[in-house]
Amino acid sequence: MDTKKVQFLLEEALAENSALFLIDLSFLPGNKIHITVDGDTGISLKECIRISKNIEQNLDREDEDFGLEVTSPDIAEPLKVLRQYQKNINRILKVKTNDGVLEGRLTEVTDTGIVLAWKAREPKPIGKGKVTVEKTATVAHKEITEARVKIIF
Numbered sequence: 001m002d003t004k005k006v007q008f009l010l011e012e013a014l015a016e017n018s019a020l021f022l023i024d025l026s027f028l029p030g031n032k033i034h035i036t037v038d039g040d041t042g043i044s045l046k047e048c049i050r051i052s053k054n055i056e057q058n059l060d061r062e063d064e065d066f067g068l069e070v071t072s073p074d075i076a077e078p079l080k081v082l083r084q085y086q087k088n089i090n091r092i093l094k095v096k097t098n099d100g101v102l103e104g105r106l107t108e109v110t111d112t113g114i115v116l117a118w119k120a121r122e123p124k125p126i127g128k129g130k131v132t133v134e135k136t137a138t139v140a141h142k143e144i145t146e147a148r149v150k151i152i153f
Contacts (some may be wrong), residue, residue: 001031001064006055010035020047021083023073031066036073037133043072077078079147085109097143103150104137113140114147121136 014020020043037043038053042067052070061068061096078091081087088124093116095102104116116137121130 001027001033002059002065003027005059005084006033009055009058010051012091013051016050020051021081023080024086030065031064035068035070037070037086038073038087040083048072075149075151077148079135079149082111082141085114085147088149092152094150095139095144096146097139098145099100102137102139104135107136108116113138114144125139 006027010022010025014022014037017039019040020037021039022035023038026034028034033055033057033144035051037048039047048070052068056068056071070153073084079088089106089109091106092103093106093114095114095116102116104118106114107117108115116127116139118135119132120135122133124131
């Protein structure tokens, strides 16, 4: 399988719509190609088909048979690329780091990390009872072991 040609054809197809971006390109045993693509506002089935056709029509099955699958990301899968974080600003994320787990609303994404915000109940500084406070945490990308969008129904 000519992996460089597949990568070129994929990049060519993605270049036609600047809102789309690659999440994963895998070459699996048995000449299977698996591509996961997303868009800044999601990706339609029509776009997945267009990308698939662009690749499939430019590869010769007579030279080498292959399987091709172009999909959108699974909502349950962890975030993998920076643009996925940017796409999910204002959503609740569950972020695992080496130091523990944080859960909060994604408020900011930079090249170096993310900012999460959440509300917590804490004892009043003076007197009895609790008060609700706004908390934030900045997490560097290199510290994140896994980040998932929390699905809220």
